[in-house]
Amino acid sequence: xxxxxxxxxLFFTDERIAIxxxxxxxxxxxxxxxxxxxxxxxxxxxxxxxxGKDLIKNNKLNKDSxxxxxxxxxxxxxLIDSSNIKNYKIFATEAVRVAKNRDAFIADAxxxxxKKIHVLTGDEEAKFSAMxxxxxxxxxxxLVADLGGGSxxxxxxxxxxxxxxxxxxxxxxxAKSKNNKIIDKxxxxxxxxxxxxxxxxxxxxLTGGTWRALVKLYFDKYNYPxxxxxxxxPDFDNFVLMLEEVSxxxxxxxLQYSLITKxxxxxxxxxxxxxxxxxxxxxxxxxxISYTAIREGYISDKIKLNYKNDPLEYQSLKVxxxxxxxxxxxxxxxxxxxFTNNFxxxxxxxNKRIRESAANYITTGDSIARDERGLFVFKQIIKSEILxxxxxxxVMLATIIFVFHNGINYNEIKDxxxxxxxxxxxxxxxxxxxxxxVYEIGQLSNFNYSNISIYVKDSNLIFSIPKNYSELLNxxxxxxxxxxxxxxxxxxxxxxx
Numbered sequence: 001x002x003x004x005x006x007x008x009x010l011f012f013t014d015e016r017i018a019i020x021x022x023x024x025x026x027x028x029x030x031x032x033x034x035x036x037x038x039x040x041x042x043x044x045x046x047x048x049x050x051x052g053k054d055l056i057k058n059n060k061l062n063k064d065s066x067x068x069x070x071x072x073x074x075x076x077x078x079l080i081d082s083s084n085i086k087n088y089k090i091f092a093t094e095a096v097r098v099a100k101n102r103d104a105f106i107a108d109a110x111x112x113x114x115k116k117i118h119v120l121t122g123d124e125e126a127k128f129s130a131m132x133x134x135x136x137x138x139x140x141x142x143l144v145a146d147l148g149g150g151s152x153x154x155x156x157x158x159x160x161x162x163x164x165x166x167x168x169x170x171x172x173x174x175a176k177s178k179n180n181k182i183i184d185k186x187x188x189x190x191x192x193x194x195x196x197x198x199x200x201x202x203x204x205x206l207t208g209g210t211w212r213a214l215v216k217l218y219f220d221k222y223n224y225p226x227x228x229x230x231x232x233x234p235d236f237d238n239f240v241l242m243l244e245e246v247s248x249x250x251x252x253x254x255l256q257y258s259l260i261t262k263x264x265x266x267x268x269x270x271x272x273x274x275x276x277x278x279x280x281x282x283x284x285x286x287x288x289i290s291y292t293a294i295r296e297g298y299i300s301d302k303i304k305l306n307y308k309n310d311p312l313e314y315q316s317l318k319v320x321x322x323x324x325x326x327x328x329x330x331x332x333x334x335x336x337x338x339f340t341n342n343f344x345x346x347x348x349x350x351n352k353r354i355r356e357s358a359a360n361y362i363t364t365g366d367s368i369a370r371d372e373r374g375l376f377v378f379k380q381i382i383k384s385e386i387l388x389x390x391x392x393x394x395v396m397l398a399t400i401i402f403v404f405h406n407g408i409n410y411n412e413i414k415d416x417x418x419x420x421x422x423x424x425x426x427x428x429x430x431x432x433x434x435x436x437x438v439y440e441i442g443q444l445s446n447f448n449y450s451n452i453s454i455y456v457k458d459s460n461l462i463f464s465i466p467k468n469y470s471e472l473l474n475x476x477x478x479x480x481x482x483x484x485x486x487x488x489x490x491x492x493x494x495x496x497x
Contacts, residue, residue, distance in 0.1 A: 017303070018088035019295045020076055022109065022117065024052030024095035024149030024171055025209070027072040030295055031085065035303060037314045039135050039296050040385045045079075047072040052095030052150040052173040061099045069105075073112045091118040091298060093125055094150030094171060122151065122167025128297035130155035130162050133205050134307060135300050136292030136387040137231060142203030143282045146293055147211055147271055149173045152186075154278070156195060157205075160307055164195040170274075172210055172267035183273050190281050201282040207293040210271040215289050218242055225415040226382060230291035231390045239287055240279065246272040292387060311387045312353060316360035323363035332447035333359055336438055339449040343434065349427035354393060358400040362435055365405070374405035375412050382416070395419045396428045403432025404439075408483050426487075433484040437463075440477035444469050451497070461490040464497055 017035055021028040026048050030041040049068040051061045080088055090113055096102050097119050110117055120128070129146035140160060146153040150171040156163040168189050175182045190196055215229050222238055247269055279287065299305075324330045337359045344350055365377040381398035395416050402413055408429060417425055434454075441452060453464040461484065465472070472478065473494070485492040 016083075016085055016087065017299060018080060018085050019299055020073075020088065020090040020113070021295050021298075022051070022069065022073075022090070022092040022096060024055070024093060024151070024173055025050060026149075027069055027076070028295065029076045029079070031083075032299065035299055036305065037309060038311055039292065039300070039305075039387055040311075045076070047075075050149075050173070051099075052171065055095060055098065055150060055169075056174045059099060060101045061095060061105055066105060070108060070112065073109055077113055088115070089118070089298065089302060090115055091120050093120055093148060093294070094122070094167075094169065095173075097121070098150070098169065122153070123165045125151065125294065126153035126155045126165035126167050127162055128301060129153050129207060129294045130157050130165070131297030131300055132293040132295065133157070133207060133290045133297075134160050135296045135305065136290055137205065137288060138388045138390055138393075139203070139288075140205065142205055142286075142288075143201040143278065143284070144205045144207065144290075145275075145278050147172065147206075147208035147274060152274065154196070156199065156201070166193055166196070172270055175267065175270040182270070183277070186274060187277060190277065196281060199282075201284050203286045203288060204275075204279050204282050204284040205288045205290050206275060207290040208271075210267045211275060212289065212291070213268060214243070214246065214271060214275070217246065226391050226394065226419060228383065228391065228394070229289055230387070232289045233391065234287055234289075236286055240276070243272045243276045243279075247276060310353065312357050312389050312393070315384065315386050316357040319364055320360040323366070327363060327366065331363055331439075332442065335447045335449055336362075336435070336442060339438055339452075340431075340435065343454055344431065349423045350396075350431055354396055354400070355431065358397055358404075358431060358435060361397070361401050362404055362439055364401065370405070374402040377405065378402040378413055392420050392424065396424055399425065399428040400432040400435070403429050404436050407433070407436075407480065408487065429487055430484065433480050433487060436480040437477060437484065440472060440475055440480070441465065441469070444472060456488070456490065459490055460493045461485045461488060462493045462495060464495045467496040470496065 015034050015036070016031055018029065018031045026046050029043075029045045031043040032039065033042045047068070049072060050065045051069055053065065054060055054062040092106070096105060099105070102119075106117055106119070126146070130144040133144050134140040134157065140157050142157060144155045144157055148171045150169065150173060152168045152170045154166040154168075168186065170182060170186050170189070212229050215232060215234070218224065218234055218239060219227055221242060222235070249269055320331075320333045337356050340355055340359060341352065344355055361377070361381065364380065365373045368376045378398045378401065381401060382394055384394075399410070399413065399416070402410060410429075420428070437454070438449075441449070445452065451466055455462055463481065481492055481494075
């Protein structure tokens with residue numbers, strides 16, 4: 001058989017798993033290659049069907065949409081068979097759950113897919129959406145809200161545990177023609193939910209396609225440089241202000257925004273109003289956007305995923321492994337990390353996770369021309385599909401590697417500086433310079449740092465190195481020593497032993 005979905009055997013065992021999500025608006029098909037270590041899909045197909053668009057009218061699945069959905073499922077089954085994927089799971093959400101004509105649809109769909117479809121309850125839908133946010137975010141405590149085509153799910157998360165859930169039949173398709181009435185119904189539902197009345201939530205986590213469309217408007221409105229939706233934490237006051245503006249838009253106002261796709265335009269005002277009500281009800285002071293949700297949550301539940309696994313560590317180790325495969329002279333990343341951690345162990349703005357990931361990335365882009373390397377790798381890291389990787393972490397890590405290649409001349413990345421505070425920026429520059437120095441020493445010492453020390457004493461940055469390493473003074477090592485000393489406002493002192 002032909003493998004339409006290629007296997008990328010690098011240094012891990014292939015354990016592909018596929019998921020089919022029959023939603024009220026779309027049918028989604030995703031393939032994950034090694035979900036235990038990397039919960040980012042290697043194949044992602046979204047097919048708009050609109051199964052739930054008649055729910056408000058007759059509580060039935062739309063006839064034309066059923067045809068589209070069946071064609072989509074035939075196509076997906078062909079992909080599964082031709083790619084020889086044995087492990088695949090299927091679930092359906094609100095539209096299939098409540099439709100009067102659901103039984104015939106389920107029977108036909110199961111006949112195509114040759115497997116039972118798990119029709120989720122409302123509580124299950126809320127639970128799996130929350131679990132998906134736990135999978136994808138560094139901090140998931142708060143109120144998770146997932147706005148879909150047929151329903152809205154809410155879940156309370158504390159310390160990676162789901163405490164309470166609520167599913168409301170108030171998705172965007174139900175709101176299309178009865179916007180004002182449905183908002184009143186939504187407010188009443190929130191008011192009558194005991195656990196929402198008893199709790200305040202510092203953080204609201206929004207997930208769902210229509211809310212992600214709102215984020216694109218935010219990027220445009222406030223000229224935000226990092227166009228990555230997942231793990232985005234907007235300025236709270238600006239985001240609320242934008243939601244208020246969008247909720248009062250006229251139809252003609254929406255048409256001027258090319259960033260909003262046609263399928264999302266009819267629902268964007270409703271989505272803004274719902275978000276505002278949730279934020280106010282939660283008494284939240286922070287909003288976080290999650291791309292991961294129900295599909296990632298469903299798989300993580302089925303395979304009993306260990307939430308302690310770090311996707312950033314996994315990805316950076318993979319990058320390091322590839323670099324050592326391609327380079328004629330292997331780099332001892334372990335020794336670099338040990339030496340670096342010893343110097344930075346008291347630096348609170350650079351946690352161990354960022355330091356060690358940075359060390360793993362230092363040989364990325366070696367095949368690129370030296371004067372282009374820094375910006376090339378910066379953009380790679382900024383756009384990397386890595387979960388539990390906040391915008392702040394992205395900019396810090398990318399800045400470290402940019403400085404490693406380019407030094408302190410970081411004018412090319414100045415637009416991103418506003419995403420991190422001054423202390424994080426200064427610490428990132430310091431680590432980038434330090435890693436360059438350690439790397440240059442490593443080239444000469446075969447990455448053996450046992451007789452080398454770098455430390456601060458009085459107002460001096462002291463480098464103690466063996467006499468036979470004196471040739472370092474004529475290399476890039478010396479250039480980066482000067483930069484690091486000036487950056488730390490210290491005098492440099494080299495001691496040969």
